[in-house]
Structures are given as C-alpha cells and as structure tokens.
Amino acid sequence: MKTKIFAPLPGNDQTCGWTQGLPLRPTNASLQGEQVCDFVIVGAGYTGLSAARKFAQLNPNAKVIIIEAQRAGEGASARNSGYLVDSTLNDGHMSDTGLQQYREKYRLNKAGVDCVRELVNHHQIDCDWDESGKFHATAVPAHEAKLQRFSDLLQELELEHRVLSGDQLYQRLGTHYYTQALWTAGGIMLQPAKLARAYIDILPANVTLYENSPVLTWQKQGPDFLVSTPMGQVKAPALLMAVNGFMSSAGLKRKRAFPLTLTASMTRPLSDAEYAAIGNPKAWGLLSAQAMGATVRLTEDRRIMVRNTAEVWPAMNMSQSQLLKRKRVHQRGLKRRFPQLDASVFDSCWSGVTCVSGNNGQVFDQLDSKLLVAGCYNGGGIGLATLFGEQMAYMASGQMTDAIAMIQARPKPTPLPPQPILSWGVRLRLMRDAIIARKEN
Numbered sequence: 299m300k301t302k303i304f305a306p307l308p309g310n311d312q313t314c315g316w317t318q319g320l321p322l323r324p325t326n327a328s329l330q331g332e333q334v335c336d337f338v339i340v341g342a343g344y345t346g347l348s349a350a351r352k353f354a355q356l357n358p359n360a361k362v363i364i365i366e367a368q369r370a371g372e373g374a375s376a377r378n379s380g381y382l383v384d385s386t387l388n389d390g391h392m393s394d395t396g397l398q399q400y401r402e403k404y405r406l407n408k409a410g411v412d413c414v415r416e417l418v419n420h421h422q423i424d425c426d427w428d429e430s431g432k433f434h435a436t437a438v439p440a441h442e443a444k445l446q447r448f449s450d451l452l453q454e455l456e457l458e459h460r461v462l463s464g465d466q467l468y469q470r471l472g473t474h475y476y477t478q479a480l481w482t483a484g485g486i487m488l489q490p491a492k493l494a495r496a497y498i499d500i501l502p503a504n505v506t507l508y509e510n511s512p513v514l515t516w517q518k519q520g521p522d523f524l525v526s527t528p529m530g531q532v533k534a535p536a537l538l539m540a541v542n543g544f545m546s547s548a549g550l551k552r553k554r555a556f557p558l559t560l561t562a563s564m565t566r567p568l569s570d571a572e573y574a575a576i577g578n579p580k581a582w583g584l585l586s587a588q589a590m591g592a593t594v595r596l597t598e599d600r601r602i603m604v605r606n607t608a609e610v611w612p613a614m615n616m617s618q619s620q621l622l623k624r625k626r627v628h629q630r631g632l633k634r635r636f637p638q639l640d641a642s643v644f645d646s647c648w649s650g651v652t653c654v655s656g657n658n659g660q661v662f663d664q665l666d667s668k669l670l671v672a673g674c675y676n677g678g679g680i681g682l683a684t685l686f687g688e689q690m691a692y693m694a695s696g697q698m699t700d701a702i703a704m705i706q707a708r709p710k711p712t713p714l715p716p717q718p719i720l721s722w723g724v725r726l727r728l729m730r731d732a733i734i735a736r737k738e739n
C-alpha cells in the first residue's frame with residue numbers, strides 16, 4: 299500500500315452554539331515522538347470515541363490510541379442538530395419490499411438509539427435527553443399528502459404517531475407557520491456537544507487521546523499501520539478511520555461517499571417576554587417534510603436553532619463573512635416562523651461537515667484484515683455512529699455479533715460519478731431540492 303496523504307484537514311473554530319455554552323475543557327496533549335499500540339483510531343467524534351471505549355473494555359490489557367486533528371468531539375459530533383431518531387420520513391414505500399426495507403432501516407436506527415440510551419443511563423450522562431418525540435412538518439398544503447403517506451407507513455409498523463394541524467399545532471409549537479405536522483413518539487432530542495464531551499469523559503484508562511494532532515499521512519508498513527502527525531507517529535496492527543466527512547480526504551471511499559457542509563444558527567435563551575410572545579410552548583424538535591426544508595428546534599433552555607442551508611463547500615471552515623451570509627438565511631427562516639421575534643436574537647452561527655452517499659447507505663468496512671472504516675451516516679449519525687463505533691471494536695477484536703450482521707446486510711453506498719461531475723451533480727440536486735422546499739425553509 300502506498301503512503302496516503304490526508305488533505306484537506308479539518309480546522310476548529312469556536313462558533314458552535316452547542317459548545318459555546320459549555321465550560322472550557324482542557325485539551326489533551328498532542329502526539330509527540332514514536333508510539334506503539336494495539337489499536338489506533340483516527341478521529342474523535344462519536345464513532346472513534348465509541349470504538350475506543352468498547353475495544354478497551356473488550357481488551358483490558360490492550361493499549362488504544364485516538365488521534366484527533368482538532369479538539370476532540372468538536373467536529374460534526376458537537377455541531378449537529380441533536381435529533382436521535384428511530385423513524386425517518388419516507389415517501390411511500392408501501393410495496394412489500396419497500397415496507398420490509400423500511401422495517402430493516404428502522405431496526406438499525408432503533409439499535410443506534412438503544413445503544414446511546416444504554417450509555418446515557420449507565421453513565422448518567424447529562425445531555426438534556428428529551429424523549430418527547432419529534433415533528434415532521436409542512437407549511438405547504440400540497441405537501442401534506444407526503445405526511446399522510448408517512449402516517450400510513452407508521453401505522454403499518456404500529457409506531458405511535460399523531461397528525462396535528464390548526465390551533466392544536468399552533469398551541470404546541472407557538473407558530474402559525476406550519477399547516478400540518480406529524481408527531482412520532484420514538485425521537486429523542488439532546489444536546490450533541492454535551493453527549494460528545496461525555497464520550498470523552500467515559501474513556502477507559504487504557505485509551506490515550508491525543509488532540510490537535512492532524513494525521514498527515516498513513517501507510518501499511520509490514521504487518522502494521524504507521525500513522526504520522528506533525529510531531530509524532532503511531533504504529534499499530536489495527537487501524538480504524540473514523541473521520542466521517544473527511545473520509546475522502548483520507549483517500550478512502552472517494553467513489554462512494556462525499557462531504558456536505560451544513561450551517562445552523564442558534565438564538566440566545568429567549569427572555570420571559572419573548573417566550574410569552576410565542577405562547578410559552580414546551581421544547582420541541584421539527585424536521586421538514588422536504589429534503590432542503592428547515593430543521594428547527596426550541597430547546598429546554600428556550601433557545602431556537604434553525605438549520606436550512608446545505609452545500610458543497612470546497613474548504614473545511616467558513617470565514618465570519620461567509621457564516622454571516624448563511625445566518626441571514628437562518629434569520630429569514632426564524633422571522634417566517636416567529637415574526638414577533640427580532641432576528642438579532644441569534645447569537646451563534648456555525649458550519650459542520652457531514653458525509654452522505656447516493657443511496658443513504660452507510661460505510662462499515664474491513665478493507666484489509668485490520669484496516670477498518672466507518673461513517674457516512676447521511677442524516678442520522680448520533681445513534682449510528684455510536685453503534686457502528688462499538689461494532690467496529692468487536693470487528694477489530696475478531697468477534698462477530700448480531701449487530702454486525704444487521705449492519706452488513708444493509709445496502710452499501712452506490713458508486714458515485716467522478717469529480718468534478720459529482721460536485722456539479724450534488725449542487726444541481728441541492729438547488730432542485732431548495733426550489734421545491736423554498737416555502738419550507
């Protein structure tokens with residue numbers, strides 16, 4: 299195997315509203331000199347941290363090293379919208395195969411939810427866990443048929459849900475913007491950055507986490523992998539690439555998975571008067587019935603988050619002026635829903651890199667006997683990253699599980715066209731979706 303060069307590299311900024319509210323966390327040392335271990339993991343998001351924790355538990359005498367380019371847990375794992383979901387909106391799928399496929403997808407998502415739930419309960423993790431379900435909503439009467447088809451599907455699967463409209467919907471959300479919403483019971487809302495921090499805190503003693511240590515190159519050297527950062531190297535017989543949106547930067551799965559940059563803004567906590575002006579609703583999380591429609595949350599501490607932008611972005615970060623442009627789009631989304639609020643209530647705006655495939659398939663692969671790669675969770679990475687990370691630890695330990703069999707039975711990401719056709723194609727698709735969802739964002 300030739301030496302692989304990592305490019306581009308991630309770079310932290312301190313813009314994320316979920317992280318800004320947390321106490322400062324002292325960072326771990328960066329990697330220095332030559333290290334040897336049993337299992338090396340690149341990337342300290344939910345996937346890498348879960349893999350490290352589980353491998354260290356399964357192999358208490360083993361030495362595990364995680365190498366993170368920036369501050370651990372502050373990539374997409376801290377920057378996401380905090381929806382831990384079992385069911386996902388599907389349009390139709392009422393044929394027998396469609397229903398069966400959806401059932402399997404649901405089973406996988408549910409396993410991810412259960413995996414996170416078990417950790418949260420076992421370690422008493424404080425991540426603002428809220429089991430009150432999630433809403434799928436539309437502001438366009440013509441799109442209500444989609445919610446009706448989803449309701450029929452959930453009915454078939456006997457999954458608890460309810461369709462709301464009119465005053466009942468207004469009372470629940472505090473906005474007249476939506477014409478109809480479908481509430482499902484299984485969704486959990488949480489504070490993603492708190493969850494990521496907790497995954498760092500619960501690492502066993504036989505795991506060493508190096509931060510601010512970007513992996514520049516990696517290669518196979520005899521039976522081992524050699525992973526190099528600016529000031530150090532790690533040699534190990536097994537390597538897990540847990541870099542998600544940076545998978546193609548690592549030279550992996552370039553023809554199957556690609557990065558997408560999402561941006562979101564969050565308000566400061568609403569004052570009593572502002573909160574009363576929107577009717578004092580309980581916390582909620584809402585996803586649009588349309589692919590490019592807005593994801594909106596009202597949190598327990600009365601903050602509103604809006605994410606209605608997604609794009610193919612050539613760099614890994616956005617400058618303040620680039621973020622400001624996206625923030626204006628988020629502000630328009632806020633004003634449409636809550637005209638009584640001043641758009642200046644937003645006090646943070648951030649971008650995050652996620653990973654998607656052409657058919658929503660995920661990556662869970664053993665590329666050679668001890669080279670593992672996991673990621674590309676499309677919209678659903680909180681549960682799946684935790685589950686896939688843990689199951690990668692079983693794979694690296696040479697153990698087979700029912701969950702591995704379930705993951706391996708899922709469709710793999712389909713081949714993508716070469717660059718630059720891929721980027722143009724994705725841009726066109728996002729543009730088309732944005733036009734369809736123009737009244738939903």
Ligand SMILES: Cc1cc2nc3c(=O)[nH]c(=O)nc-3n(C[C@H](O)[C@H](O)[C@H](O)COP(=O)(O)OP(=O)(O)OC[C@H]3O[C@@H](n4cnc5c(N)ncnc54)[C@H](O)[C@@H]3O)c2cc1C
Pocket residue numbers: 304307308340341342343344345346365366367368369370371372373374375376377378379380381382383511512513514540541542543544560561562605649650651652653672673674675676677678679680681683
């Ligand atoms: C704005 C946004 C909203 C989202 N909303 C949701 C949601 O509501 N629900 C949901 O389930 N999912 C959501 N997702 C997706 C979810 O956040 C991801 O699927 C999940 O965080 C993936 O975890 P991970 O550990 O695989 O990747 P990441 O959290 O991205 O971690 C990968 C890590 O690898 C590191 N890395 C990359 N390159 C290198 C290198 N060369 N050297 C060392 N380290 C490197 C990165 O710095 C990063 O910390 C959202 C994503 C975004 C961006």
